[in-house]
Amino acid sequence: MKSFMIIGQFVPGTSSLHKLDPRTKMVTIFSFVIIVFFANNVLSYGWLALFSLALILLSKIRIPYILKGITPVWFLIIFTFILHLFITREGPVLLEISTFKIYEGGVIRGLTISLRFLLLVLVTSLLTLTTSPMEITDAIEELFAPLKKIKVPVHELALMMSISLRFIPTLLEETEKISKAQASRGVDFRTGTLKDRMYAIVPLLVPLFISAFKRAEELAMAMEARGYNGSEGRTKLRELKLTNIDYIAILLYVIINIIFFTLRQ
Amino acid sequence: MSAIEFREVFFRYNEESPFVLKNFNLTIEQGQTVAVLGHNGSGKSTVSKLVNGLLTPQSGEILVNDTKIRTSNVWEIRKNVGMVFQNPENQFVGTTVRDDVAFGLENRGIPRDEMEQRIKQSLMNVGMEQYMDHEPHHLSGGQKQRIAIASVMAIKPEILLLDEATSMLDPKGRKEILATIQTLKKHGKMTMVMITHDLNEIVLADRIIVMNKGNIYLDTTKELLFTHHKKLESIGLTLPFTVELALELEKYDYQFALYPLNYKEFNKELWTSNLNK
Ligand SMILES: Nc1ncnc2c1ncn2[C@@H]1O[C@H](COP(=O)(O)OP(=O)(O)O)[C@@H](O)[C@H]1O
Numbered sequence: 001m002k003s004f005m006i007i008g009q010f011v012p013g014t015s016s017l018h019k020l021d022p023r024t025k026m027v028t029i030f031s032f033v034i035i036v037f038f039a040n041n042v043l044s045y046g047w048l049a050l051f052s053l054a055l056i057l058l059s060k061i062r063i064p065y066i067l068k069g070i071t072p073v074w075f076l077i078i079f080t081f082i083l084h085l086f087i088t089r090e091g092p093v094l095l096e097i098s099t100f101k102i103y104e105g106g107v108i109r110g111l112t113i114s115l116r117f118l119l120l121v122l123v124t125s126l127l128t129l130t131t132s133p134m135e136i137t138d139a140i141e142e143l144f145a146p147l148k149k150i151k152v153p154v155h156e157l158a159l160m161m162s163i164s165l166r167f168i169p170t171l172l173e174e175t176e177k178i179s180k181a182q183a184s185r186g187v188d189f190r191t192g193t194l195k196d197r198m199y200a201i202v203p204l205l206v207p208l209f210i211s212a213f214k215r216a217e218e219l220a221m222a223m224e225a226r227g228y229n230g231s232e233g234r235t236k237l238r239e240l241k242l243t244n245i246d247y248i249a250i251l252l253y254v255i256i257n258i259i260f261f262t263l264r265q
Numbered sequence: 266m267s268a269i270e271f272r273e274v275f276f277r278y279n280e281e282s283p284f285v286l287k288n289f290n291l292t293i294e295q296g297q298t299v300a301v302l303g304h305n306g307s308g309k310s311t312v313s314k315l316v317n318g319l320l321t322p323q324s325g326e327i328l329v330n331d332t333k334i335r336t337s338n339v340w341e342i343r344k345n346v347g348m349v350f351q352n353p354e355n356q357f358v359g360t361t362v363r364d365d366v367a368f369g370l371e372n373r374g375i376p377r378d379e380m381e382q383r384i385k386q387s388l389m390n391v392g393m394e395q396y397m398d399h400e401p402h403h404l405s406g407g408q409k410q411r412i413a414i415a416s417v418m419a420i421k422p423e424i425l426l427l428d429e430a431t432s433m434l435d436p437k438g439r440k441e442i443l444a445t446i447q448t449l450k451k452h453g454k455m456t457m458v459m460i461t462h463d464l465n466e467i468v469l470a471d472r473i474i475v476m477n478k479g480n481i482y483l484d485t486t487k488e489l490l491f492t493h494h495k496k497l498e499s500i501g502l503t504l505p506f507t508v509e510l511a512l513e514l515e516k517y518d519y520q521f522a523l524y525p526l527n528y529k530e531f532n533k534e535l536w537t538s539n540l541n542k
């Protein structure tokens with residue numbers, strides 16, 4: 001389960017990608033998500049693919065690990081390709097098997113869309129692979145800080161995120177404990193019809209929710225006892241600071257984009 | 266000056282339920298270490314939450330350092346009253362040890378440099394400095410509870426309330442916490458209130474308060490506590506094994522000037538109080 005869901009799994013490291021400020025990474029990667037859609041010829045796609053490959057190499061994370069990590073997405077990528085192959089009817093026919101015809105346009109469209117998809121997934125998963133969830137939370141709080149002016153509770157949302165992150169392992173452990181306890185009482189989670197298995201989840205969820213509510217209540221009490229009173233007058237231990245490596249990265253990214261826009265038609 | 270004072274306090278959780286505290290009076294002097302005993306539901310947690318302003322009484326007054334708790338000064342009061350709760354998991358706010366200790370400091374608007382320094386110092390005080398970057402799910406219950414104490418100590422409170430801080434721990438974790446409390450006691454002139462239903466934990470206390478049904482049932486010292494053994498048993502508290510043994514031996518004409526809390530004390534008492542046997 002864990003091995004194929006690396007989207008959202010942080011790999012600690014000391015590469016230059018790890019060292020970048022999370023804000024730099026988030027802004028560039030999200031702009032990349034948009035820029036991918038501007039690619040329209042072999043050169044521009046090739047350039048972006050080269051850029052993604054460079055990022056992967058910079059992250060010092062093993063390529064097979066990353067490729068394996070996006071297993072569920074591979075299926076989607078291949079599915080999209082095949083779908084376009086059969087649906088698109090443009091250009092000359094390349095192949096004809098009885099009633100099926102495969103057109104050149106289909107191959108091109110399928111390839112470009114799957115490549116686009118692959119690049120998006122690769123680069124965004126690099127963000128979560130090289131950035132700890134806490135850093136992402138901090139970056140979100142900082143980046144969205146201007147929204148406080150229109151009364152968006154940015155600080156509270158970021159705190160909620162970090163507390164959820166902190167309690168994920170706790171709740172997973174608890175789920176396991178409860179499911180074992182219920183299994184030992186004869187609840188069967190694995191066999192039977194879908195309906196049976198859905199019903200079997202109820203004795204798992206009810207105690208889990210009860211305990212989660214109790215935890216929430218106690219946690220709120222403990223936070224209040226430790227003087228939590230909203231974001232006002234609060235200081236922060238973690239500080240995000242742009243360093244030279246960030247400025248270099250931003251500069252490089254701008255240059256890469258300029259080249260990209262000259263390459264596209 | 267008294268650290269904590271309850272004056273004719275009445276408290277209930279809601280209109281329909283009966284009063285948990287009825288005309289409750291209690292004074293705790295500064296620098297005292299007080300153990301509060303009593304079985305489940307006797308109102309111990311309620312008392313501690315009232316001290317820290319997490320609950321407000323329906324009538325009567327509560328004073329901390331001779332200042333009455335009001336809605337206007339409750340955040341000030343909380344600065345002086347640190348609280349450690351029972352469940353180590355549910356009071357760990359940060360994603361790492363460092364973040365958790367920082368949480369209280371951030372709330373008080375402490376500047377970053379001072380924060381770093383205080384985090385280090387308070388982690389050292391509980392012997393957890395090498396766990397700075399650990400995540401909570403890699404810590405034992407006892408370690409988490411020591412972090413909870415460090416988090417509270419970082420604020421430098423004058424009063425420390427421990428509400429059954431050891432009751433969910435294994436014997437090893439319990440020992441760790443008791444040792445931590447002992448060093449804290451040696452270091453400072455802090456007022457400490459330890460709530461427990463474990464009679465073995467009272468060794469550290471200068472004063473023992475036993476609660477029953479929302480009232481003070483006994484107010485005594487650890488030396489005298491077990492002379493009230495009948496009263497303790499009648500409200501369902503179990504005596505430490507050594508005390509039971511001593512009581513049994515008394516039936517055979519042995520004497521105990523002090524009821525022993527552990528085997529060492531037991532041996533000593535057995536020798537010194539029965540020299541002419
Ligand atoms: N949140 C609550 N809401 C309603 N009643 C409560 C609540 N917490 C405690 N009580 C009641 O108050 C009484 C005292 O509880 P508590 O102070 O928690 O006792 P102790 O800590 O000694 O076990 C109990 O009868 C309990 O049922």
Ligand SMILES: [Mg+2]
Pocket residue numbers: 309310311428429
């Ligand atoms: Mg309690």
